[in-house]
Each structure stands twice: as structure tokens, then as C-alpha cells.
Amino acid sequence: MESKINHQLHNGGKINKILFFNLLMGSIGVYLWWTIYHILPDLSKWLTYNLLPVKVGSHLGSSVEFFFYDTPKVMMLLFLVVFGVGVIRSFFTPEKTRAFLSGKSEFVGNIFAALLGIITPFCSCSAVPLFIGFVTAGVPLGVTFSFLIGAPMVNEIALGLLYGLLGWKVAAIYMGTGLFIAIFAGWVIGRLKLENHVEEWVTQANAANLTMEEEKLTWNDRLVYGWDAVKEIIGRVWIYVIIGIAVGAGIHGFVPEGVMASIMGKDSWWSVPLSIVIGVPMYSNAAGIIPVVEALLGKGAALGSVLAFMMSVIALSLPEMVILRKVLKPKLIVVFVGVVASGILFVGYLFNMIL
Amino acid sequence: MEIKVLGPGCAKCKKTEKLVREVINETGVDAVVEKVNDMMQIASYGVFGTPSVIVDGEVKCTGKVPKKADIKNWLLK
Numbered sequence: 001m002e003s004k005i006n007h008q009l010h011n012g013g014k015i016n017k018i019l020f021f022n023l024l025m026g027s028i029g030v031y032l033w034w035t036i037y038h039i040l041p042d043l044s045k046w047l048t049y050n051l052l053p054v055k056v057g058s059h060l061g062s063s064v065e066f067f068f069y070d071t072p073k074v075m076m077l078l079f080l081v082v083f084g085v086g087v088i089r090s091f092f093t094p095e096k097t098r099a100f101l102s103g104k105s106e107f108v109g110n111i112f113a114a115l116l117g118i119i120t121p122f123c124s125c126s127a128v129p130l131f132i133g134f135v136t137a138g139v140p141l142g143v144t145f146s147f148l149i150g151a152p153m154v155n156e157i158a159l160g161l162l163y164g165l166l167g168w169k170v171a172a173i174y175m176g177t178g179l180f181i182a183i184f185a186g187w188v189i190g191r192l193k194l195e196n197h198v199e200e201w202v203t204q205a206n207a208a209n210l211t212m213e214e215e216k217l218t219w220n221d222r223l224v225y226g227w228d229a230v231k232e233i234i235g236r237v238w239i240y241v242i243i244g245i246a247v248g249a250g251i252h253g254f255v256p257e258g259v260m261a262s263i264m265g266k267d268s269w270w271s272v273p274l275s276i277v278i279g280v281p282m283y284s285n286a287a288g289i290i291p292v293v294e295a296l297l298g299k300g301a302a303l304g305s306v307l308a309f310m311m312s313v314i315a316l317s318l319p320e321m322v323i324l325r326k327v328l329k330p331k332l333i334v335v336f337v338g339v340v341a342s343g344i345l346f347v348g349y350l351f352n353m354i355l
Numbered sequence: 356m357e358i359k360v361l362g363p364g365c366a367k368c369k370k371t372e373k374l375v376r377e378v379i380n381e382t383g384v385d386a387v388v389e390k391v392n393d394m395m396q397i398a399s400y401g402v403f404g405t406p407s408v409i410v411d412g413e414v415k416c417t418g419k420v421p422k423k424a425d426i427k428n429w430l431l432k
Contacts, residue, residue: 094404094418121418126405128363128394133403201395236366323363326394 019220026223037076044069063253070245070291074164075238078287079230081160086229089121090222094130101147102138106190109143114182117150127320131327132202141198142190149340150182153315157237158286165294173351174307181311181343188339189332197332237287244291251295261300264309266355271305272348276341279312289313304352311344356386356430361397362406371406371420378426386430 047068048054054061097120101113122130127148134144154175162171217225264271282289293306321333328336358375362368372390379386391397400409404418410429415421 098403122404126363126365126403126418129397129403129405131403132394132398133401202398 019218022220022223033076033080037073040069040073044072059253061253063249066252067245067249070165070248071242074161074241074245074291075234077164078157078160078234078237078241081156081163082233083226083230085119085156086226087222088119089229090217090225092116092120094120094122094133097147098134098137098139101134101143104143106140106142107187109140110146110183110186110190113143113146113186114150114154114179117147117182118154118156120147120151122151128323128327131324135198135202140190141195142186142188144186145189145336146182146186149185149315150179153182153311154178155286157233158290158314161241161286161290165290166297170303173303174310177307177347178311181315181340181347185336185339185343189335192335194332194335197329199327199329202327240288241291244288248291248295251292252298255295255299258300260296264296264301264305266302266304266352271302272308272345272352275305275309275348276312276316276344279309280316281318282313286310286314302352303355304348304350307351308344308348311347312341315340315344356384357411358386358388358430359391359409360388360406361391361400361402361409363394363397364392365405367420368406371408374421374423375408375426378423378430382427382430384430
């Protein structure tokens, strides 16, 4: 014990030096980031019209300029948001979240579950083990669903992209309504008392009593954690962002103004349900779909319909249902889809009405 | 030594398995690696984040790709 303390004291100076170095590099990085971000509009114009043989005001020109401006801008914002959320996430683990949620009452539990879904590190491929771990540890079924709906829908990638492409208002609306749907859908599923529609083997699984020693993280470790998140997430999504922006750029330059108004406009009652139905079989993540959505909005699609489309693509996907079928009986899957779809429908109509 | 890598087969799980095998080759530790894909089996270990690594029945890490240095520690201990 004593030698351990001595050891830590001895290392203290070294760790502080590393932290100082990281903070210094960080400050230089932030300054560079800020400068580049502010010259991007001019840089993209210059790149498009001086280096490439395209004319100002042409369809192609407007597409290319859009692409050269939005790609670096979105990447830079993603970088910042993913790093920030990564550092916050280093304070949370699924184990801690579970322990916190297992004692909560239903309604309050739903709210916390949806919020914790944003900041608990968890990969969508471990949805099933996580579901089992939560349910067997006494987290109510509805609260577990709030977590599982909130986690993929409201995330740092969606936030960074929406802020970058559509501004903070749309980003805030998406966050708020996404959380609302996660809380509402989880609460309804909890009220319906469907516990007996979980596959039997789940409740027999012995997932409740794992104790692992918790790692002690220094601030330096947390910065590294954030940096690892940047490498991992941006390494995974950059290609979707570029494809999404390229498709968006094509729509931006070549699709006539107002053409989306007839399909995804606010005047036709069927535009919201249609957007949801189109969204379900599309399996994309926030990174790929948001640049397309931005372009659709520019061509006269209504915000409510677009929100519904985006949420349906992200939160209701066929592959996820196939995975969840392992732990849920068909009736519970139908209820899950039905309740989430109703929430999305409500959000879609609401924003088509008030905006 | 018996090592199990738990994970349904996402990119992170495959990377973890690869790292574990690399460390075994590099260190020459006598160990058998098994990849567990079945959800029921994964759940029976009590873990709820994948990928997870289990060495001789003891859960070493859950929910993330472990660092090579960490794997080395588990194997050489």
C-alpha cells in the first residue's frame, strides 16, 4: 500500500508534464480549428471556381461548391463533438448505468434511461447482451426500452451533423423530440405490462452478478479516450458522410426548387406516414442520412416530414428487429415498432403544423 | 490456458479476436482461443457489452477492444 502511494507520487510530476503538453497541443489545435473553420466558405469557392473548370452559377458549380464547403465543415464539427462526448463518456460504463437505473421508479427511470442513452458507451451490436443485462438486474422493461431507443437515435454523430448542416435550432428540436419519443415509447411499453413477452431464456440468464474492478482514469486517460473515440467513430463514418454529402450536393445542384414540396411537403396528410414507411427498410446511420435530409429541406420538404424520415431510418431498422427477435417475442416487437412509429408520427405532424 | 472472445461478429469483436491471436503468436503462450457468437452463451457469462474477453473463466474486459499491452498482461500473469 505504502509503496503504491510512493509510486504514484513519484509519477505525479511526469503525468502533470504529459497533461500540460496535451493541453498546450490542444490549445494550438483549437486555434487552428477555429481559423480553418472561418475561412472555409472562401476556400471552397476558390477551390471550385479557380482550380476546377466549372462556371459560377452553373448547376455543376453549385453542386461542387456545396460539396467542398460541407465536407470539411461537417468533418470538423464531428471531430469536435465526438471528442467532447468521448471525454464525457469516459465517466460512464454500461455497468454503472445499469446500477443507477435498477432502483428507479418507472417514469423517472424512463427519463434518466433516455438521457443516459446518449452518454453511455455502447455499440449497437451489443444491444442484445445489454438488454439481457438490464432486464435480469431488475431494470424495468419499459425503462430498458427507453435506453435502447434513445441510444441510437440521439447521439453525437447526429448532433454534430445537424448542427453543422442545419443549425442549432434543428439540432435542438431533433434532440428534444428524440428524447421525448424514447421516454414516451418506453413508458407506454412499461404500462402495457408485456414482461411475459420476453423470451423465457432471458430471465434465466445469469447476467446479474458480474463484479469487475473499476479502472481508475486520470484526466490524461480521459483525453486519450476522447481521442480514441474520434479515431474509431470518424474512421467508421467518414465514408458515409462523404457519400451522403455527394448525394446531397447532387440534389442541391440539379433537383429543381420546390419539387419535394409535393412529396414531403406539409400540405399533404400522407407525407409523414409515407416518410416513415420509406425510412424503415433503409438501413443507414445518422452520418449518411443527414446530408441528404439537408438537401431535401432545401428543395421544399417540410421539417416535420423530414424529421420523421430521419428518425424512422435511424430508430426503426429491419436488421435491428431481427437481432431483437432473439430476446423478444413477435408481439413485443410489433408493440415496440408500433409505439415508436406513433411517437415519430406525432412529432412529424406537430412540426409540419407549427412551422 | 483457455481464452474466450465473446461477440456476435461486429467489427470490434473481430479485431479483438485478431489481437488476442497476435499476442499469443508473439509471446508463444500456450493458449486456446475460442470465439463465442451465440447470444445465449454470451449472456450466460454475465457480460453485457461486447466484445468481451474471458481468460480461464475470468472476465477481463467488456465492451471495448482491449489494448495489446493489456492482453499481454492477462496472458503472462
